[in-house]
Amino acid sequence: MKTSTPASLLAAITMAPRDPILGITEAYNRSTHPAKINLGVGVYYDDQGKVPLLQCVRQAEADLLQHPKPHTYLPIEGLAAYNNAVRRQLFDGTRAFDEQRVITLQTAGGTGALKVGADFLQRFFPDAQVWISDPSWENHAALFEAAGFTVNAYPYYDAARNDLNFPAMLATLEQIPAGDIVLLHACCHNPTGLDLDDSQWQQVLEIITRRRLIPFLDMAYQGFGGSLAEDGKVVQRFADSGLTVFVSSTFSKSFSLYSERIGALSVVSASPDEAARLLSQLKRTIRTNYSSPPGHGAAIVAAVLGSDQLRALWEQELAQMRERITGMRQQLRARLQQHLPARDFSFLTRQAGLFSYTGLQPEQVTRLREEFEIHTLGTGRICVAAVNSGNLDTIATALARVM
Ligand SMILES: Cc1ncc(COP(=O)(O)O)c(C=O)c1O
Incomplete structure (x- = not known):
């Protein structure tokens, strides 16, 4: 006798919409292009393009390992x-x-x-x-x-x-x-x-x-x-x-x-x-x-x-992260100004923190990805903390081209 599989109680559940930010990272990860750049992230990267392990954290962890405690x-x-x-x-x-x-x-x-x-x-x-x-x-x-x-x-x-x-x-x-x-x-x-x-x-x-x-x-x-x-x-x-x-x-x-x-x-x-x-x-x-x-x-x-010592170290490392972002804002602004002298890029240095709203339109974001392998959000948000001295010129040239 033929038995049929009962319909799943969960059959009506549809796919949830993809997270827009994680979706960018997935597309970036799929790309095999050697020079691909991801500006869609919400993470601080150092000038080598790496997520830093802060010295203050390293020292605190070393100390914790030396004095192990039960995990209650x-x-x-x-x-x-x-x-x-x-x-x-x-x-x-x-x-x-x-x-x-x-x-x-x-x-x-x-x-x-x-x-x-x-x-x-x-x-x-x-x-x-x-x-x-x-x-x-x-x-x-x-x-x-x-x-x-x-x-x-x-x-x-x-x-x-x-x-x-x-x-x-x-x-x-x-x-x-x-x-x-x-x-x-x-x-x-x-x-x-x-x-x-x-x-x-x-x-x-x-x-x-x-x-x-x-x-x-x-x-x-x-x-x-x-x-x-x-x-x-x-x-x-x-x-x-x-x-x-x-x-x-x-x-x-x-x-x-x-x-x-x-x-x-x-x-x-x-x-x-x-x-x-x-x-x-x-x-x-x-x-x-x-x-x-x-x-x-x-x-x-x-x-x-x-700890006074570790706290001072943290503040110093945090200041270095902040100053690197500020420096990248200034340099990106200067590069874009050279490419497109008639446009105003002062927004880049007026804005603060990891992100910049660039005013890029969705079709310009698509061109960035398809022609230049630069991935970012459709809203035109870029993570300035993903810009570094190695990719700055590439990013500035590409942005100027699509703008
Ligand atoms: C504005 C804002 N609030 C909250 C969060 C969440 O932070 P966490 O990753 O610590 O959950 C983020 C992370 O990107 C954020 O941008």
Whole structure:
């Protein structure tokens, strides 16, 4: 007797859309061209085109190996020494810090911080909606939607001028209903590289306060735009505004610890008592997601931030990464200016952090890939940290040709 295989219960499931950024890397990996270049990444590369292993990390790891410890569970909120070091790093000097109103929990990278924050907010503010910049890091909308929120965009970028559209941003913020959540990039905006200046931040803070919105600051690139203190100013300003503030932060980039998934969620609250209640609820969110975080990345960062010598070394290495990017911005601008003297490339040095929005159109991005083996995002975002002294001329010539 013929038996037929029963139809799979999962037969109706279709393929998920490809991640746009990882898709670029896949296409790049498939290419066999010896001179291929990937500008689509979100990672810092050194001048040899390698992801660095920082000396401070190497030293901290050597020390950890010399003093091995059992791999028992960390507390739900993570390693205390790590959380204290991150809290100090972000909030030292604020009233909120002195008054012990800030809680910090270790998370699986910045993504984990956003997800824990989003799940927590959805539990207590299910009717709130979320507002992110247009454009923003691709995962922002997906993460908050996955947590159950409706996600809207506020204007941020003016493509015609390759600059901020601040008046439109303010006009939209003025319309957002009280209690909604506004996601802001604390520095080095991804993908545009364009940040607000001091007075613009002041205006945004004033509207958020007046309209009783919930700010969620995402800081994935502290130290890549300016010094740690300069890039950290926005978080400090919001912390001392009297508002409840959510902050996601990560050491993926600044410690070059991508695979260790080491980030943090901090919340500035109204009182130590409120902070304790928030902490207990956030721990429940973590417990039902992944129970407790992994240990190695936290041990490294805690060791570096807890040692005067290693911390100084880290700051020095971070400054070298920042200065290399700034140098590449200047040189790319100068090269492009030589190729196309009538065009304005000042945006390259006005923008900060790993990324530049170049204004390239999708068909120009396709030409870059097909004619020059230079892979980047269809939006025209390039990772300036993937430019180095070996590929600078090739990239400048190709960009000028397609422009
Ligand atoms: C703006 C922004 N937020 C958060 C993240 C997530 O960082 P992590 O890799 O630590 O999860 C990134 C990573 O690219 C980012 O660009």
